[in-house]
Amino acid sequence: MRLRNVKGAKEAMVESPYVVVEPKEYKGRWNEVFQNSNPIFIEVGMGKGNFITTLAKQNPDINYIGIEKYSSVLIRGLEKREEVEKELGHTLNNLMFIRMDAEEIEEVFEKNEVSRIYLNFSDPWPKDRHAKRRLTSTTFLARYHNILKPDGVIEFKTDNVSLFHFSLESVKEAGWNLVASTEDLHHSDMNEGNVMTEYEKKFSSMGNPICKLICNRSCF
Numbered sequence: 001m002r003l004r005n006v007k008g009a010k011e012a013m014v015e016s017p018y019v020v021v022e023p024k025e026y027k028g029r030w031n032e033v034f035q036n037s038n039p040i041f042i043e044v045g046m047g048k049g050n051f052i053t054t055l056a057k058q059n060p061d062i063n064y065i066g067i068e069k070y071s072s073v074l075i076r077g078l079e080k081r082e083e084v085e086k087e088l089g090h091t092l093n094n095l096m097f098i099r100m101d102a103e104e105i106e107e108v109f110e111k112n113e114v115s116r117i118y119l120n121f122s123d124p125w126p127k128d129r130h131a132k133r134r135l136t137s138t139t140f141l142a143r144y145h146n147i148l149k150p151d152g153v154i155e156f157k158t159d160n161v162s163l164f165h166f167s168l169e170s171v172k173e174a175g176w177n178l179v180a181s182t183e184d185l186h187h188s189d190m191n192e193g194n195v196m197t198e199y200e201k202k203f204s205s206m207g208n209p210i211c212k213l214i215c216n217r218s219c220f
């Protein structure tokens, strides 16, 4: 993700009713934010937000939270949300955003609070010494374990084959259950209902096959 300093991005985060500025205050109470008890699905590293905004539009009975590290990127998610709301003619009450580093995720969500985690085109951190920063490392899987419901799942997509193989290894090493995987999503059964992310559109248009895995902890 190319980062530019978007003027006013930080101010827009604070002013928007759809960005939770102090997310740690809502740990264990996210259903109060949405004022219902619908399941909570999160996307970590949501980028410009096409994926999560489309899902929120398609599934009004699921609450979505998009997490992004940078204000300059998250502001694009707010714009996308506004665009979709105009198209629908009503507010997307089931979509909120948080600007934070996912390293702090256990401080923001309680055990059993999240039903699904989406990781899309996560940064590869190619150097071995940075492997723990990869969002599919065993370090991050342990964090996800502490916020997911027992039957909760993780869905991960990437065009980066090395990162994909690393992630398959992490899933195995962490003792998670690999529910399904493919190294060519767009030509597989797993593509049904697939919502493309910004990176997915870009890389698939360049001819890169898209890899996907789904995992859970049914064996724990």
Ligand code: SAM
Pocket: 001, 044, 045, 046, 047, 048, 067, 068, 069, 070, 073, 100, 101, 102, 103, 119, 120, 121, 122, 123, 197, 198, 199, 200
């Ligand atoms: N998911 C989007 C897509 O598929 O189009 C964006 C992919 S982009 C390569 C990765 C995004 O994850 C960037 O916007 C980056 O800022 C964000 N990100 C990376 N590490 C993160 C972390 N530890 N916590 C939160 N966001 C992170």
